Every structure is written in C-alpha cells, then in structure tokens.
Amino acid sequence: MINRLVENIKKTGAPIVVGLDPMLNYIPKQVQENAFEEFGETLEGAAEAVWQFNKEIVDKTCDLIPAVKPQIAMYEQFGLPGLAAFKKTADYCQEKGLVVIGDIKRGDIGSTSAAYAAGHIGKVQVGSKSYIPFGEDFITVNPYLGSDGINPFLKVCKEEKKGMFILVKTSNPSSGEFQDRLIDGRPLYELVGEKVAAWGEEAMGESYSYVGAVVGATYPEMGKTLRKIMPKAYILVPGYGAQGGKGKDLVHFFNEDGLGAIVNSSRGIIAAYKQEKYAKFGPEHFGDAARAAVEDMVSDIKGALETR
Amino acid sequence: MINRLVENIKKTGAPIVVGLDPMLNYIPKQVQENAFEEFGETLEGAAEAVWQFNKEIVDKTCDLIPAVKPQIAMYEQFGLPGLAAFKKTADYCQEKGLVVIGDIKRGDIGSTSAAYAAGHIGKVQVGSKSYIPFGEDFITVNPYLGSDGINPFLKVCKEEKKGMFILVKTSNPSSGEFQDRLIDGRPLYELVGEKVAAWGEEAMGESYSYVGAVVGATYPEMGKTLRKIMPKAYILVPGYGAQGGKGKDLVHFFNEDGLGAIVNSSRGIIAAYKQEKYAKFGPEHFGDAARAAVEDMVSDIKGALETR
Numbered sequence: 001m002i003n004r005l006v007e008n009i010k011k012t013g014a015p016i017v018v019g020l021d022p023m024l025n026y027i028p029k030q031v032q033e034n035a036f037e038e039f040g041e042t043l044e045g046a047a048e049a050v051w052q053f054n055k056e057i058v059d060k061t062c063d064l065i066p067a068v069k070p071q072i073a074m075y076e077q078f079g080l081p082g083l084a085a086f087k088k089t090a091d092y093c094q095e096k097g098l099v100v101i102g103d104i105k106r107g108d109i110g111s112t113s114a115a116y117a118a119g120h121i122g123k124v125q126v127g128s129k130s131y132i133p134f135g136e137d138f139i140t141v142n143p144y145l146g147s148d149g150i151n152p153f154l155k156v157c158k159e160e161k162k163g164m165f166i167l168v169k170t171s172n173p174s175s176g177e178f179q180d181r182l183i184d185g186r187p188l189y190e191l192v193g194e195k196v197a198a199w200g201e202e203a204m205g206e207s208y209s210y211v212g213a214v215v216g217a218t219y220p221e222m223g224k225t226l227r228k229i230m231p232k233a234y235i236l237v238p239g240y241g242a243q244g245g246k247g248k249d250l251v252h253f254f255n256e257d258g259l260g261a262i263v264n265s266s267r268g269i270i271a272a273y274k275q276e277k278y279a280k281f282g283p284e285h286f287g288d289a290a291r292a293a294v295e296d297m298v299s300d301i302k303g304a305l306e307t308r
Numbered sequence: 309m310i311n312r313l314v315e316n317i318k319k320t321g322a323p324i325v326v327g328l329d330p331m332l333n334y335i336p337k338q339v340q341e342n343a344f345e346e347f348g349e350t351l352e353g354a355a356e357a358v359w360q361f362n363k364e365i366v367d368k369t370c371d372l373i374p375a376v377k378p379q380i381a382m383y384e385q386f387g388l389p390g391l392a393a394f395k396k397t398a399d400y401c402q403e404k405g406l407v408v409i410g411d412i413k414r415g416d417i418g419s420t421s422a423a424y425a426a427g428h429i430g431k432v433q434v435g436s437k438s439y440i441p442f443g444e445d446f447i448t449v450n451p452y453l454g455s456d457g458i459n460p461f462l463k464v465c466k467e468e469k470k471g472m473f474i475l476v477k478t479s480n481p482s483s484g485e486f487q488d489r490l491i492d493g494r495p496l497y498e499l500v501g502e503k504v505a506a507w508g509e510e511a512m513g514e515s516y517s518y519v520g521a522v523v524g525a526t527y528p529e530m531g532k533t534l535r536k537i538m539p540k541a542y543i544l545v546p547g548y549g550a551q552g553g554k555g556k557d558l559v560h561f562f563n564e565d566g567l568g569a570i571v572n573s574s575r576g577i578i579a580a581y582k583q584e585k586y587a588k589f590g591p592e593h594f595g596d597a598a599r600a601a602v603e604d605m606v607s608d609i610k611g612a613l614e615t616r
Contacts, residue, residue: 036435041434041435073414073423077423077426077432077441079427082427083391106381107450108381109478109479112382115331115382115385125332126332126353127340129349142413143486144475145475146480146484146486148480148481149482170417172417173456175453175454177454178499181491183489183491183496184490
C-alpha cells in the first residue's frame with residue numbers, strides 16, 4: 001500500500017492528504033437540515049449529514065489528491081451510526097481510487113493490538129469465513145507500550161501489504177511534556193523515531209517502508225532531525241494550516257526526491273468555505289471551496305519545495 | 309463515579325474487575341453454534357456469540373464483583389456488529405449495578421479527544437437533542453500526547469462525574485522500552501505518574517480522584533513507588549493471572565485502608581473452564597467456572613492483603 005500511496009502522490013503531484021474530520025459545526029446548515037429531515041435530530045441524522053458532507057468534499061477533490069485521512073473520533077462520537085458513516089466514507093474513497101489513512105491512534109498489546117489490526121487493516125475469521133471489518137489502507141498507531149504494541153500491527157501490515165504511521169512527535173503545544181524529555185541527552189521522540197526506522201526495516205515496500213511516522217508541521221526543526229533518523233519512513237505531517245504550519249516549514253520533512261512526506265489539512269480544506277479567502281463560494285458551494293483550498297495548499301507546498 | 313466504584317468495592321469486598329475480552333476461541337462451541345445458527349458465520353453471528361457469552365459470565369458473577377472492563381478491541385474487530393455487542397454488554401452490566409470501565413486506550417488532542425470523551429463518557433449534541441453514544445463509566449486513556457490529550461477527557465469527567473485511568477506503566481514485557489527510560493535520573497513512568505496526580509487533583513471524588521492510573525501487576529516494585537507518587541489515584545492493575553501477576557505481588561498497589569487498587573483478570577476468569585483447575589465444570593458450565601475463578605481470585609488477593 002505504501003507503493004500505491006507513492007504512486008498516487010506522483011500521479012497527482014500533491015503530497016497532501018485531506019483530513020475528513022467533520023465536526024457538525026463545519027457542515028453547512030442545508031446539509032444538516034436535509035439529513036435531519038430524513039432521520040430526525042438523531043445519531044443517524046448526524047451520521048447522514050457527515051456522510052453527505054464527506055461525499056461532496058471527496059467528489060470535488062478526488063482527482064487532485066492521493067489520499068484522505070478520516071479521524072475516527074469524529075465518527076465514534078456519534079456511536080454506531082457514526083462508525084457506519086466512517087466505514088461508508090472509507091469504502092467510497094477507495095472506490096474513487098484514494099488511499100485511506102484511518103486516523104485511529106490505537107495501541108495496545110498482544111492479542112488486543114492484533115484485534116485492532118484485524119479490525120482496521122486486516123481480516124477477522126468467523127467460523128469458516130473471513131471478513132474485512134473496516135478495511136482502511138493505513139492506520140495511525142500510538143507507541144507508548146513499546147514493541148509488544150507495534151509487532152501485531154507490523155505482522156498484519158506485512159500479511160496484507162497495508163501500512164501504519166506511528167506517533168513520534170505530535171503537532172500539539174504540549175507534545176513536549178513527555179516526547180521532548182531528554183534520555184541520555186536525546187529527546188524521547190528521537191528514540192521513538194529510531195524504533196520506527198528499525199520496525200520499518202522489516203516491512204519495506206519499493207522505496208519506502210510500510211511503517212511511517214507522524215511528525216507535526218509545527219516542529220520543523222525536529223522534522224529535519226527525524227527525517228534523517230528515519231530515511232525510509234513516510235512522514236505523515238499534521239498541523240498544516242489551521243494549526244499554524246506553513247509550506248516553508250515543511251521542506252525538511254521531504255527527502256531530496258520530493259517524496260517521503262504527506263501533509264494533512266483537515267479544517268483548512270473541509271471547512272474552507274468558512275474562511276474569508278473562500279467566502280465567495282458560500283456554504284452552498286462548500287465542495288468548490290474545498291477544491292480551491294486544495295489547489296492553494298498544493299501550490300504552497302510545491303512552491304516551497306521548488307525554492308528550497 | 310469513583311465514589312460508586314469505591315462503594316461497590318466495599319460492598320462486595322472484592323477489589324477486582326472482570327475483563328470482558330472475549331476472543332472467539334474462548335467461547336464454548338455450543339454458544340458459537342447457537343449464534344451461527346441464527347445469524348450465520350457472519351460478523352453478526354460472532355457478535356451474538358460474544359454477547360451471549362458475556363451475558364452468562366455477568367449473570368454468574370455480578371453479585372461478587374464491583375466492575376467489569378470490556379476491552380473494545382475485541383468488539384471492534386467484528387466491525388459494527390461487534391461494537392453493537394460492546395454497547396449491549398456495557399448497558400447490561402450497568403443494569404446489573406456494575407461499574408463499566410471501557411478499556412479503549414484512546415488519546416488524541418483538542419477537539420479529537422473531546423469527541424472521544426463525548427462518545428464514551430459524555431454526551432453528543434445533535435441539533436436540539438443530546439445523546440449518550442456509548443456511555444461507559446470509566447475509560448482508559450493514553451498519555452503520550454501530554455496535557456492537550458488529557459484535558460478534554462478531564463473536562464468531561466468533571467461535567468459528567470465519570471472517570472479515567474491513564475496508562476502509566478503497562479503490564480507487557482516491552483513496556484520498559486520507552487516507559488522505563490531515565491529522564492533526569494527518573495523513569496518516564498514516574499513523570500507520567502506525577503502528571504496523573506496533578507491532573508487528578510482537579511477532579512477529586514470523596515477520597516479518591518476521578519483520574520486513576522494503569523500500572524501492571526507484573527511490575528510490583530514500580531507499583532510501590534507509583535502508589536506513593538499518586539496517593540489519591542485509583543490504580544487499575546492488569547496482568548494478574550494469565551500474565552503472571554499473583555496476589556502477593558499486588559499488596560503494594562493498595563493503600564493502608566485496603567483501597568486504592570482494582571485488579572483486572574480477563575482470560576483467567578472468562579476462560580476459566582479451559583484451565584485444569586476448573587475443568588470439572590466443562591464448557592457447558594463456563595459461567596460457573598468463571599464464578600469459581602472469581603471467588604479464588606478474591607480470596608488470593610484478600611489473603612495477601614491480610615498477611616502483609
């Protein structure tokens with residue numbers, strides 16, 4: 001799947017991923033009202049609004065982008081109907097040729113991690129039959145439990161040719177509380193990065209590993225160091241746009257070949273119509289606003305890469 | 309909810325929690341076959357088998373125990389039907405007066421953590437209505453992202469009088485890879501423990517905080533230190549039984565009042581009928597085997613606490 005991600009990135013020329021993290025307040029009133037008319041102000045209604053919103057964003061951007069990253073929390077908050085919308089969204093994006101990165105940040109040990117891996121990137125056996133429960137292409141994974149927590153995911157990545165991005169240095173302001181603490185003179189995130197590189201060696205695609213890393217756009221200097229520590233890891237970079245990261249901050253996350261990183265934007269794309277810059281589209285054309293925001297993001301990052 | 313957990317523990321005299329982590333291969337053939345007869349060898353069939361299995365375990369043990377801890381991964385692996393069985397199990401346990409600890413190990417930042425908190429221990433707003441999507445009483449949370457990842461859960465804990473157990477030192481063999489690394493001469497898990505104590509001060513119940521910690525039974529010496537660092541935190545202790553922890557290893561996790569810790573056993577209880585010790589019950593009486601295993605576990609821990 002890492003090979004297909006790289007192919008998709010080369011094909012579109014867009015090292016970006018659209019974060020499908022729909023809060024209800026991002027969704028234009030008319031979309032919500034249509035959904036509530038059919039399903040009432042219920043969890044089903046909310047899930048339908050989310051799905052209709054996602055579908056329009058995907059329809060309007062899928063030719064420009066290689067991948068999407070639905071954040072499962074935004075679906076899980078609407079219970080079972082929400083999770084059904086997560087699956088429907090993932091399936092639809094795959095039909096459209098997009099790589100789906102399930103931002104699930106799971107992490108546990110042994111048979112428990114194995115169960116998450118089966119559920120999200122693998123298959124589960126029921127009697128004589130096997131099923132693909134959620135079927136994302138990549139997932140995000142939390143490393144706090146060490147190798148015991150990673151190995152079951154790694155096994156499924158290899159079996160199914162799927163991938164994962166392991167949290168290394170997250171984009172949030174307090175990420176340093178634990179991640180930056182010095183161990184033998186070096187920050188924890190570097191040690192995690194070294195483990196990511198080691199885990200990744202066991203699962204190589206053509207030029208990059210099935211095992212990638214999450215490193216926030218908000219910490220460009222750390223990104224530079226981590227890029228060197230994990231040369232074969234694709235870096236998923238959150239924190240662009242709404243969280244403050246800019247194109248020029250991102251150049252060090254990429255390798256010389258212009259590959260090796262994929263930058264996420266969620267709010268900045270899916271709720272673009274709420275920004276002054278894209279206000280001309282209006283809430284009724286939120287999909288066109290998202291498309292314009294994608295084009296601007298790609299040109300910002302490409303421009304930064306060309307002038308480095 | 310921490311007050312009710314403490315009450316339940318005092319009432320039953322059992323500082324234990326039964327881990328409802330049903331792998332299909334724990335579930336006796338007759339239970340699986342009945343479920344598959346009705347729903348086929350499908351995800352729905354697997355979920356029904358899980359639910360029927362859980363119901364029998366709960367019916368046979370609920371008068372002896374204060375709480376259960378369903379591990380959501382074991383349900384999530386069966387997709388949406390599995391998650392429906394998770395909710396059905398949680399609801400049923402609450403009807404029976406048990407405290408439900410959702411072992412979900414979620415952790416993200418800002419609005420994403422807020423969405424998980426709403427989904428699992430809070431409410432979600434849809435138009436003018438509000439819903440309780442999963443409705444556990446406690447959840448487990450991963451601290452790797454720092455305060456930004458914890459505060460949204462803390463807010464909901466306070467609003468809803470719910471609780472959380474934050475991963476501090478996990479029970480698995482490789483937990484030391486990151487958690488034991490020395491920072492200014494002290495292991496990372498101690499720093500996390502200190503933060504747990506600080507977060508917990510903001511959300512105190514009568515004698516213990518809404519904010520607890522996870523510390524593995526397999527590391528009794530570390531448990532002793534962490535007990536002192538977090539005097540007001542309830543400690544959820546996994547790793548008893550099948551993972552190797554014994555009653556005598558557990559005494560230091562408790563305070564002098566005999567409170568402050570709750571010990572989990574999953575496989576050792578729910579699959580007790582597979583052990584030689586409880587083989588006399590046979591797979592058809594797996595619920596009675598679970599009950600006998602609960603009684604033995606309680607007497608092991610009580611015995612250890614009395615002779616310390």
